């Protein structure tokens with residue numbers, strides 16, 4: 001993903017008041033952008049009813065020591081989202097890793113909201129809080145991520161950032177989760193091969209960055225063998241019910257035409273075969289399955305294919321239906 005041109009529509013669809021700030025679709029930093037989460041900040045500027053967005057110019061144009069844009073959107077005193085950029089921005093610096101957000105280039109990994117309050121003797125307004133919750137819920141839904149993918153800058157910073165202050169980030173995430181549930185948004189969770197604690201594969205599975213159709217940083221591959229040696233994806237399924245299971249793989253003519261995906265359902269394992277020579281770089285539906293509640297290995301890619309070509313394990317997504 002190079003840009004998020006859907007941002008304005010998604011925010012408006014969530015009832016968030018939006019002001020588009022000029023050429024937001026083309027205003028961005030050079031470099032990679034493949035966001036999996038949202039990062040909350042405060043600007044350290046003092047806003048007020050008469051001066052609702054004192055940091056807007058800086059967020060668009062940057063500072064002498066840091067070129068703009070400095071966030072994808074600024075949230076003003078009244079809770080209005082000023083959308084600045086559809087691409088990479090200088091807001092996050094290096095991520096030290098927090099929750100499901102890995103360590104690495106924070107400006108690649110996250111979309112930033114700069115909430116315009118000073119954070120020293122001024123807390124965010126109720127309007128800013130409510131708009132930030134609604135916007136974050138809508139964007140995470142669009143990204144196919146749960147509320148744990150919203151973080152505060154002080155959680156990911158490696159340089160001692162304190163923002164956003166005067167807020168309990170666990171409470172803020174819980175409010176995002178409630179918003180996602182209450183808006184009728186289906187529970188959805190994505191596990192990539194790099195998701196910490198949720199993917200396991202033997203050393204027979206190599207790591208590749210060869211295809212640009214990959215999901216996230218890289219993917220795993222293995223030769224087909226007459227043995228399962230599966231790569232497992234673990235999910236914390238919130239309740240017994242029916243879930244849509246989707247998989248993402250990069251395509252290559254040298255990949256396997258009959259890769260087995262195993263879904264551990266409430267009534268035993270089901271196997272779905274996919275052609276990984278085609279339709280890569282997107283979510284593909286494997287089917288809808290009854291799953292039990294609980295945190296367990298739920299979907300696997302098996303090496304047991306009769307076809308030739310590498311079997312690929314990249315990302316899997318569950319969505320309650």
Ligand SMILES: [Zn+2]
Pocket residue numbers: 040041042091153161163
């Ligand atoms: Zn910050």
